[in-house]
Amino acid sequence: MSDPTGNLFGILKLKIDRKFCVAPMMNWTDRFCRYFLRLISKQSVLYSEMISSGAVIHGNRQKYLEKHQDETPVALQLGGCVPSELALACKLVRSFNYSEINLNCGCPSNRVQNGRFGAVMMMDAKSTADCVSAMLDAANIPITVKHRTGVDESDSYEFMRDFVGTIADKGCQTFLVHARKAWLSGLSPKENRTLPTLDYERVYRLKKDFPNLEIIINGGISSIEESLHHLEKTDGVMMGREAYTNPYILATVDRDVYQSTLEPKPRRKIVEEYLPFIEHELANGVKLHRLTRHILGLFHGMPMAKAFRRHISENAHKSDADISLITEALEKTKAQLP
Numbered sequence: 001m002s003d004p005t006g007n008l009f010g011i012l013k014l015k016i017d018r019k020f021c022v023a024p025m026m027n028w029t030d031r032f033c034r035y036f037l038r039l040i041s042k043q044s045v046l047y048s049e050m051i052s053s054g055a056v057i058h059g060n061r062q063k064y065l066e067k068h069q070d071e072t073p074v075a076l077q078l079g080g081c082v083p084s085e086l087a088l089a090c091k092l093v094r095s096f097n098y099s100e101i102n103l104n105c106g107c108p109s110n111r112v113q114n115g116r117f118g119a120v121m122m123m124d125a126k127s128t129a130d131c132v133s134a135m136l137d138a139a140n141i142p143i144t145v146k147h148r149t150g151v152d153e154s155d156s157y158e159f160m161r162d163f164v165g166t167i168a169d170k171g172c173q174t175f176l177v178h179a180r181k182a183w184l185s186g187l188s189p190k191e192n193r194t195l196p197t198l199d200y201e202r203v204y205r206l207k208k209d210f211p212n213l214e215i216i217i218n219g220g221i222s223s224i225e226e227s228l229h230h231l232e233k234t235d236g237v238m239m240g241r242e243a244y245t246n247p248y249i250l251a252t253v254d255r256d257v258y259q260s261t262l263e264p265k266p267r268r269k270i271v272e273e274y275l276p277f278i279e280h281e282l283a284n285g286v287k288l289h290r291l292t293r294h295i296l297g298l299f300h301g302m303p304m305a306k307a308f309r310r311h312i313s314e315n316a317h318k319s320d321a322d323i324s325l326i327t328e329a330l331e332k333t334k335a336q337l338p
Contacts, residue, residue, distance in 0.1 A: 016073050016099055016142065018174070018188040018216055020257045021045040021063070022250070023240035024077040024102070024146070032286075033294040034071045035277055037243070039270050041250040043258045046074045047238075050104050051152060052117075054082030065096045068277075075100035079107070081127070083134035089138040092335045101139055103132060105147040108117040108182040119182035122159075125166040131171040144174040146218070149202050150181035157202050161209060168213055176238055177203045179219040219229035224249065224256050231257070241244040248299040267298055271330060278323055290324065304333040 024047035029249035034046045080086045096253040109120035121128045135143045180196040207215040218238035227237040278291050299305035311329040
């Protein structure tokens with residue numbers, strides 16, 4: 001069905017260019033991290049940590065959903081398996097002005113499995129499609145799905161293809177595919193990010209079979225060069241751990257992926273632009289270490305990077321720590337760091 005503006009399924013079709021995305025990462029991609037990463041790349045699409053539909057409905061909504069307007073474009077990742085709850089969560093999210101809501105169908109952790117969401121949802125495509133349908137009806141922004149190539153012994157290409165096809169029939173147009181299957185038992189969440197074999201070719205094949213869908217590839221991508229290669233065969237790439245541990249890798253995304261004419265910012269300038277945000281958050285009672293932990297990898301691979309990290313990590317938890325700690329860290333490495 002369509003609304004009077006011609007939008008399929010009544011969804012407001014916001015323009016989101018997902019050629020390069022930063023993955024949702026639990027305990028990492030909080031609002032402080034996202035604000036910092038946005039200083040490095042203006043056009044990358046950022047994803048929140050996964051938040052359960054129950055937390056949105058019953059928890060401290062402001063705490064879980066608050067974000068800065070400068071984070072945009074940013075997607076909220078939801079976890080859940082009850083259509084009515086996911087629909088309500090989508091409605092409650094509206095006032096927070098996210099650009100997209102993403103349904104997590106890829107997390108293999110025991111906690112998530114016990115809630116019957118995450119990767120286990122791939123085992124019942126019809127029920128998952130019902131969830132997506134309810135979200136599409138309730139939301140005024142795009143709904144996307146992040147999933148694996150398979151689960152346990154259900155790891156044939158046909159299994160993934162049918163899962164995507166069933167959900168696409170409900171109107172979902174964008175799928176973010178972690179190019180390895182999930183083991184629901186026997187491996188930790190950390191091992192599930194590294195041990196199952198990556199199968200990029202399977203994601204490429206999915207794009208060929210569904211040319212009208214937007215297919216974003218994820219898993220093990222650690223350079224812009226790799227990203228550009230994947231973009232020859234998919235619509236977008238999603239980078240995870242590398243973007244967090246070595247955030248300056250995002251500095252050339254706008255230029256090399258999005259063809260922006262702006263040159264990358266120097267590392268020191270990024271830190272200096274982060275300082276006013278830190279001051280504002282400190283004034284609101286946020287502890288310094290929650291803000292500084294995300295910047296420790298900014299000088300990754302540079303001379304004296306260890307000194308920068310050490311000065312901050314060893315002192316940010318102190319009760320009297322303030323913004324001067326960061327300027328001191330910059331001064332200690334000024335002669336060596338550009």
